[in-house]
């Protein structure tokens with residue numbers, strides 16, 4: 001480890017809401033270190049505690065236990081307005097009674113900067129998100145995408161060390177979302193700011209992030225680069241949540257052998273006790289159509305995508321199997337095929 | 352189901368309108384009547400308006416009413432604003448607090464007025480403005496409270512969080528975000544309280560003293576000497592002032608949205 005403090009350190013943080021019988025534990029013993037200038041993503045299904053963790057960092061909620069450091073300084077007892085982070089809210093939360101320019105200047109005006117400097121920096125921030133032309137409008141006169149940009153400019157204008165973004169793109173349509181993803185990434189690189197980004201869209205997380213924390217039920221299940229998370233998921237849940245994957249149930253039949261429920265026996269599961277129930281996972285693009293392959297299957301659906309072909313197969317026990325192959329590999333629907341499962345592409349999870 | 356399509360809806364609606372407004376229209380019309388008998392129309396005239404403007408007791412009563420309404424409006428709006436902000440977050444007994452605040456809406460006014468009179472006499476508060484202002488503030492609170500509360504409940508809570516996130520402390524957040532957003536509600540609350548106080552007879556009747564007669568009390572005592580066109584004229588002016596205030600605040604509220 002280098003000696004420079006991380007942009008954000010979250011140490012053994014727990015948080016519950018409610019009291020007595022109605023108490024719900026939302027975060028349990030969460031720890032994470034986020035590096036300076038990192039694009040860090042909190043990814044997980046609805047209700048897993050992503051927003052709560054973000055709000056704890058911003059200071060809108062109080063910790064039950066643990067501590068949070070920003071730039072090496074403990075901030076647990078500081079109110080939001082004393083923390084060097086800014087938030088882009090999911091609902092944008094633009095001030096409806098102020099113009100776009102006044103919204104962006106809000107924090108700058110509170111920093112005792114000279115008037116000209118406030119105007120210059122607000123203008124700069126608006127240019128950064130290409131909203132300079134609409135500076136005189138009220139938020140109600142903007143489209144969703146434009147509001148999103150203003151929210152971003154407003155949070156960037158005071159040059160925070162860390163920007164917290166709570167599903168900032170979720171209200172946008174697909175096309176705009178893709179465009180904004182690219183812009184966000186460029187903006188982050190240009191401004192040199194640490195981003196803590198919340199999403200439940202795994203594709204968005206994989207595209208944007210330097211590192212991802214996959215959360216479930218108030219815990220971080222796995223922390224790693226998009227590649228690590230995609231290729232070496234540490235939990236069945238992570239494997240299932242990120243990208244598409246085939247999950248085959250089976251039982252360890254002997255040393256390094258698994259008998260799948262569909263009947264096939266494959267080499268996998270070394271280190272698991274014989275008789276244990278396991279789940280074998282393989283990505284659709286890692287399985288291969290090979291004559292003499294270990295899985296017998298029937299083709300139920302073929303989708304030609306131009307760059308690849310996606311095949312829906314049915315295994316001997318009736319279970320589905322997804323396979324992605326080169327575009328010219330087009331078997332007939334109803335035809336019988338054999339599938340090979342390369343052992344380096346397999347991942348085994350205890351059930 | 353479309354209510355407007357039901358048989359007779361239109362006729363019943365018109366009937367209700369007539370029932371509600373005919374007395375008021377008659378009053379307004381007769382305030383411009385030249386004849387002294389309030390029930391016989393002769394010709395158009397502004398005489399009664401000239402007369403009431405020249406009448407010192409009416410001028411004094413008008414002035415008293417306006418001062419009282421302004422004081423009651425400002426006082427009750429400030430208290431209602433504090434109450435609305437104080438009951439924003441949940442706490443034990445919040446429902447009870449709100450019920451107590453709104454109690455003047457259902458308590459019989461005559462009982463409260465008599466009770467207040469007895470209390471003030473017992474502790475030696477002199478009847479007059481000093482007695483009427485606090486009493487009016489009290490019964491005007493719910494009228495000021497409800498619009499402010501509605502506006503506050505409708506406010507997106509992340510706006511205040513956004514302000515704090517952008518380095519505004521609690522006071523600055525209140526001044527620059529909460530207050531401007533509440534402004535239409537505050538104005539509506541003030542107007543309602545003002546008009547309610549302006550219109551009040553019972554409480555003022557019990558608590559006014561010599562020299563502090565309000566317009567409704569003056570009208571009541573004048574009417575014992577017989578219904579005169581002057582009363583029609585005063586009433587018309589009161590009506591116009593009240594309606595104008597409410598309409599202005601309504602338009603202003605719409606403009607700010």
Ligand SMILES: Nc1ncnc2c1ncn2[C@@H]1O[C@H](COP(=O)(O)OP(=O)(O)OP(=O)(O)O)[C@@H](O)[C@H]1O
Nearest residue numbers: 017018024026045046047048049050051052053200
């Ligand atoms: N103020 C609160 N009071 C009570 N429960 C709360 C509160 N805030 C959040 N929760 C609960 O905590 C859990 C986690 O909420 P959180 O908003 O952090 O989820 P999330 O991961 O952001 O979900 P989403 O993707 O839907 O936004 C949820 O079960 C939620 O109901």
Ligand SMILES: [Mg+2]
Nearest residue numbers: 050051052166
């Ligand atoms: Mg959330």
